[in-house]
Amino acid sequence: MKERELIEAISNKAVHADNRLLVYGIGDDCAVTRKDDNTVLLYTMDTLIESVHFEPAWHPAVMLGRKSVSVNVSDIAAMGGTPQFVLFSLALPPGFDDDWALQLCDGVTEGCTHYGCTLIGGDTVASPAGITMSLTVVGEMAAELVLYRHGARAGDIIYVSGPLGRAAAGLELLKRGFRDRDLFAGFYRAHLDPRARVDLGQKLAATGVVNSMMDLSDGLATDLAHICKESCLGAVIYQKQLPFDPALREAAALLDHGCTAKNPVDQEMLRWMIGGGEDYELLFTAPPRATKKLQEVMAISGELLYPVGKMIIGSGVMLVPTDLQKYGKEVPVEFLGFDHFSH
């Protein structure tokens, strides 16, 4: 059974008939419950496992601790909320390194401080082998401002809040042993120590013009497919509009030259940008008439928002490739092998 099937099985089993619950957490970044007439609480939980989600050998403990907070806080940011409380559960194997564990905890508390959260509880347990961290983050926001995945409308422009594929390139560089190139410092950081877009998420929610939002954790192709599914729409993205750091090409060339000849540079870059996870940028949709308000957000926040496509009647995510001759006009992204779950 694939992860997706199991998630569906679990969510089908879950009791939905609860008027205290506004949104079920498995269909969105957070579960949303009512706090009072005007306010909702947001809940998210993520588990990070050694060898699957991180490699202690080249992931500094402090950064890993901060990252464990950031990836959870990103789910709160993805709905426009304010993170408040963190619960942290840590499983450590026999003979774990004391200093490493303490630095990890330093990172967790630093992450909490950075986002204005308080670490309120959790537990530590023994693990037979390998380190596992589970975090729950609780957030809060005005009920009327919450942005869901299901709100996209046909004709909406699709935006991302930053360059794509940085974390995926960073991970691949680190894996392949290219760990100290100044040119790729931003890529290493994107993988090792990402930052959740809390302020931007709040500002976007406050505009009132954004129709749907989530964070980019599994890659544009997979994440946008969630917005499509939840909104009962399709999406088209334009390869030439996808924002990327120029060093991404250097990274692709280095890795292509270094080891595999199978992936031409452009293809590798596209794979990172569409299929690569963990960028933790915001992905959102807004109607064309929202452009002015979004420009105001850019002016106030100093952040760039990149239009990359549009929502359409239909289903699934289509890519309009830059190289039209090779691929034709539009290609369903799953045919390109960029679907996270197909890996």
Added chain:
Amino acid sequence: MKERELIEAISNKAVHADNRLLVYGIGDDCAVTRKDDNTVLLYTMDTLIESVHFEPAWHPAVMLGRKSVSVNVSDIAAMGGTPQFVLFSLALPPGFDDDWALQLCDGVTEGCTHYGCTLIGGDTVASPAGITMSLTVVGEMAAELVLYRHGARAGDIIYVSGPLGRAAAGLELLKRGFRDRDLFAGFYRAHLDPRARVDLGQKLAATGVVNSMMDLSDGLATDLAHICKESCLGAVIYQKQLPFDPALREAAALLDHGCTAKNPVDQEMLRWMIGGGEDYELLFTAPPRATKKLQEVMAISGELLYPVGKMIIGSGVMLVPTDLQKYGKEVPVEFLGFDHFSH
């Protein structure tokens, strides 16, 4: 570094200066935050790991799923609260058994239903080896009724809500291969499929006469030591007052006969009752004048409450053994090797 030292290191690092937070979760069963003027939210998180907390070989998946909910809900019950929401994170190794995983999820949702909770989110991730479950449970209750560990007063009578050592005996019987004796069915169930004392916890909190409360998860010696520490007091417990199921003696005799000659039957029983964890009964203290109100609770709930000792000026937990000649009048329980952390 021991688990306790790491927990202390983490809690020392945590940011305490947050007026939204009433009680930090590591010093109590739950973290407590304010919901509104009259209501608080309770948060607890527990992780269960294969080979450490459960053995899939003889732990039926449905029971394990229910147990994972019960052990978390027990922390809510321990403060007198009402569980509301559950987040469930599941890590599964390659080639996991589909049916087993689905039954586990059935158990989780059954547990939620049993306690009137809604499963609102979580995640599933890949594990390199072994199954890990992390759950967060959110509860709610009237702010003025919350029972903490720190409220005990000198002179308080110490109560437990049921027979002790059942889960520990069950675990040892199962481990040693005695898995189908009718006489021990209650012990197996106590370990495999415990029930949190939610109703009783609420009734005790509502009396207004209970000074401190927690649940018995690590064994009477360790758990009572927490109440002592948090209340800046000591405690005396009387061996002859400790409630136990008569079959406990049979189990001790069977295991003593079966394998080890080192532990005489009485000693093994005492070890289960004082040192054995996971009974998930309530442990609480109340002044002698509260007896009448507690009798009313017993009458209404049909539950028995057992006085087992008293809180005293001092520190640590002392046992008054039944066999005075062997041990003298009072023995600090840590000298008996019943401290959870010394194992």
